[in-house]
Amino acid sequence: MSAAFVIVGGGIAGVTCAETLSALCSDVKIILLAASGLIKTVVNFQQVSRTLESFQVEERPKTSLEEHCPNVEVVEKIVLSLNSEKNKIICSDGSEVVYKKLCICTGGRPKLIPGNNERVLGIRDVQSVVEFQKMLSNAKRLLVVGNGGIATELVHEIQGCEVIWAIKDSYITSTFVDAGAAQFFLPHLNNEKTTENLPSKRLKYVVDKDAKNSNAPVLGGALGPDWATSHEMSGSEKGPRSVFVEHCVEVKKVLTPEEFKKSQLKDVTPPGFRTAPPLPQETWPVYVELTNGTVYGCDFIVSATGIIPNSEIFLKGNKFDTSTDGYLNVNSRMETSVTDVYAAGDICSATWEWAPQWQQMHLWTQARQMGCYAAKCMAAALKVEEVQMDFCFELFAHVTVFFNFKVVLLGKFNAQGLGDDYEMLLRVTIGEEYVKAVLQDGRLVGAILIGETNLEETFENLILNAMDLTPFKEHLLNPNIDIEDFFD
Numbered sequence: 001m002s003a004a005f006v007i008v009g010g011g012i013a014g015v016t017c018a019e020t021l022s023a024l025c026s027d028v029k030i031i032l033l034a035a036s037g038l039i040k041t042v043v044n045f046q047q048v049s050r051t052l053e054s055f056q057v058e059e060r061p062k063t064s065l066e067e068h069c070p071n072v073e074v075v076e077k078i079v080l081s082l083n084s085e086k087n088k089i090i091c092s093d094g095s096e097v098v099y100k101k102l103c104i105c106t107g108g109r110p111k112l113i114p115g116n117n118e119r120v121l122g123i124r125d126v127q128s129v130v131e132f133q134k135m136l137s138n139a140k141r142l143l144v145v146g147n148g149g150i151a152t153e154l155v156h157e158i159q160g161c162e163v164i165w166a167i168k169d170s171y172i173t174s175t176f177v178d179a180g181a182a183q184f185f186l187p188h189l190n191n192e193k194t195t196e197n198l199p200s201k202r203l204k205y206v207v208d209k210d211a212k213n214s215n216a217p218v219l220g221g222a223l224g225p226d227w228a229t230s231h232e233m234s235g236s237e238k239g240p241r242s243v244f245v246e247h248c249v250e251v252k253k254v255l256t257p258e259e260f261k262k263s264q265l266k267d268v269t270p271p272g273f274r275t276a277p278p279l280p281q282e283t284w285p286v287y288v289e290l291t292n293g294t295v296y297g298c299d300f301i302v303s304a305t306g307i308i309p310n311s312e313i314f315l316k317g318n319k320f321d322t323s324t325d326g327y328l329n330v331n332s333r334m335e336t337s338v339t340d341v342y343a344a345g346d347i348c349s350a351t352w353e354w355a356p357q358w359q360q361m362h363l364w365t366q367a368r369q370m371g372c373y374a375a376k377c378m379a380a381a382l383k384v385e386e387v388q389m390d391f392c393f394e395l396f397a398h399v400t401v402f403f404n405f406k407v408v409l410l411g412k413f414n415a416q417g418l419g420d421d422y423e424m425l426l427r428v429t430i431g432e433e434y435v436k437a438v439l440q441d442g443r444l445v446g447a448i449l450i451g452e453t454n455l456e457e458t459f460e461n462l463i464l465n466a467m468d469l470t471p472f473k474e475h476l477l478n479p480n481i482d483i484e485d486f487f488d
């Protein structure tokens with residue numbers, strides 16, 4: 001088998017890359033190698049503002065891509081290795097695929113806490129969510145480790161179960177927000193915010209109803225927005241969840257009940273939680289010792305501490321430059337250090353000189369943007385043409401929902417990399433909105449907008465235009481001034 005363009009991975013990055021290549025080079029053969037017959041497709045894409053995007057994601061059979069991209073063939077195969085000297089991919093069934101240009105979009109898998117215990121679960125794909133639901137339905141207490149988006153959504157969605165949330169930072173959701181915003185969210189950890197007039201999450205994840213019944217993919221693509229709200233998340237108890245947050249800790253050890261008994265360690269009960277394992281059990285099915293010495297028993301553990309890139313198979317026998325944690329380094333044309341090999345999405349590490357207000361995060365939006373841009377670069381390389389860096393890499397922009405609040409993150413929203421050389425303006429209405437503007441040299445460089453602030457487009461423009469706001473600073477967050485009119 002051979003094709004001018006070969007792409008590995010049926011997630012958002014791989015599928016977007018195939019679709020864009022198909023549009024740019026309609027007479028060139030493209031092969032997409034996907035580990036499962038179900039691939040991710042972006043639907044209802046809308047450019048909401050210059051950098052904010054809105055789209056939904058559906059999991060669809062591979063034929064849906066072939067129907068609207070006739071020069072794309074989706075081949076269900078697991079890739080085993082790469083021979084970059086011969087421009088050849090080797091698959092698990094022994095077949096070989098020869099390419100002129102290759103794009104690796106194999107994403108990542110959950111980084112699990114050490115211990116190899118079957119009661120430690122990572123969440124990545126539909127299959128792992130189904131497994132999680134099964135374990136949760138019989139659970140009275142679970143421990144969630146991690147402080148990013150997955151952990152936050154999980155803790156918020158679970159009902160009928162006690163949840164211990166172990167985080168390494170001094171405040172919750174640190175990957176996305178600052179300590180102030182975390183404080184704003186805290187009252188909603190155990191109490192529900194009303195869902196009336198809720199902003200709809202701009203990115204929506206839809207699981208094809210057949211997906212759950214299909215042969216489970218060997219390596220499913222990452223889930224994405226709305227994964228938690230679209231799945232039943234109930235433990236064995238009736239009523240709401242109770243959440244206890246254990247700050248500034250990591251997991252030291254995971255113990256089986258036998259190891260726990262032998263260890264002479266004593267487990268503790270968070271305030272307000274049941275005091276003993278449920279009868280007729282005498283022990284919890286698993287115990288966790290934290291770095292602060294505290295030991296908790298629970299039914300199972302969810303490890304949401306980031307991902308490991310699926311890059312090992314490509315590294316064997318090929319000279320890829322990688323980041324220290326194994327991501328494939330790509331330059332400003334999405335090229336890896338190996339000739340004719342590109343990479344996009346969660347698998348890659350962007351090593352070009354970033355625009356001042358952009359940063360890489362492993363997010364759905366960036367997987368789509370990188371897949372699209374990699375395709376433009378591959379097509380240009382084949383036609384020996386120049387390519388311009390996409391505008392989407394000018395400003396980091398992300399919309400999500402945490403604790404039923406719309407959350408918009410722009411630019412250096414957490415003052416990343418600014419040291420002490422910045423100024424912060426804040427407007428908070430408890431239970432309603434949290435607005436933080438980050439300024440450097442009088443210019444807006446980042447923002448966190450929580451709630452229905454309607455400030456995103458104006459703030460985006462102010463960041464992109466790098467306007468000196470020194471004369472207007474005190475009015476910037478004044479709720480009585482319509483800031484849009486102010487700058488018109």
Ligand code: FAD
Pocket residue numbers: 008009010011012013014033034035036077078079080105106107108123124125149150203217218219220221222223224225226227310313344345346347362363364365367400
């Ligand atoms: P993936 O989606 O991981 O796709 C990789 C593909 O490669 C898979 O189809 C896999 O089967 C295939 N593959 C791997 N190895 C091989 C092989 N050897 N041979 C053949 N195929 C192979 N992002 C957001 O923006 N907002 C969110 O709210 C959000 N929530 C998330 C919640 C969860 C639970 C998770 C897990 C992720 C979430 N993300 C979110 C992140 C987002 O889903 C990822 O950034 C995005 O899906 C990455 O896309 P990708 O195409 O690079 O990788």
